Amino acid sequence: MPELPEVEVVRRTLAPHLSGETVRRVEVRAERLREPLNEAVLNRDAAGRRIAGVRRRAKYLLVDLEPPTAAEAPTTLVLHLGMSGRLTVREAAGGQPPAPLPHEHLVVHLASGRVLSFCDPRRFGQAFTLPAADLDADPHFSHLGVEPLSDDFDGAHLRRAAAGRRGPVKPFLMDATVVVGVGNIYASEALFVAGIHPKRSVKRISAARWDRLARAVRQVLEDALAQGGTTLNDFADGDGNAGYFQVSLSVYGREGEPCPRCGQPVRRVVQAGRSTFYCAGCQT
């Protein structure tokens, strides 16, 4: 479900509901996710703490938790939606916590009686805690590359990252050590906008093309963010991914349909086990 724009939309809709709340307790309903959920550790690091805010790094959501006493250190509740995760704030009903949802693996009970609910049918998501100071050094984060919407991301960055590497550009663009947050949808979309063939070797891309690609990545993500922001504004109230498919896509998922620019049928190929969509006329 989520790529970077969607995760950012979730962050923006959750943050006002969560900031200032206090975590009462964390309930693990199903611990068997990609990394097992540990209810005892989650409670040790989160229960009784006030939520200072919600940040994002790559596709991870970071819930900042204040120390309950000056002797303790800030912690962070890290959440990843995987392929099918949904985070919603749910209201208490008649003084009772809301009834369990299907695939609701984690429930963070808040002092107001509301809960932060994590549902994830495919169980590729993650939830764990860390001392806030250890985030950057943690193996989940230490290898991550630049944020695509930051000033550090441009054509020169891509060109430097590609030096000494081989292979096609599309999987390269999805390599989180190069740039984070570019998932399977927006990798295809950005290459279309930039006019670059997804199979083109990273060794055969000019500086001008790297510039164009970096601009395309930024544009595609920002456009999706703008559209997601307007169509997903009730996300936190439990309406999951309504509006997701309203984000206009040029080639992704459109095999056989006419290219919006030249009319040739959109093609699909599989690269590194993932579908890639492109126009053979517009992308070289």
Added chain:
DNA sequence: CGTAGACCCTGCGCGC
């Protein structure tokens, strides 16, 4: 070293 492929898990839509 870097890259390609398998794998984690469940649900859905399609063709037969």
Added chain:
DNA sequence: TGCGCGCAGGGTCTAC
């Protein structure tokens, strides 16, 4: 109608 197959937006590990 029922069933099997392929496919799905992420990330990590292993084998080459």
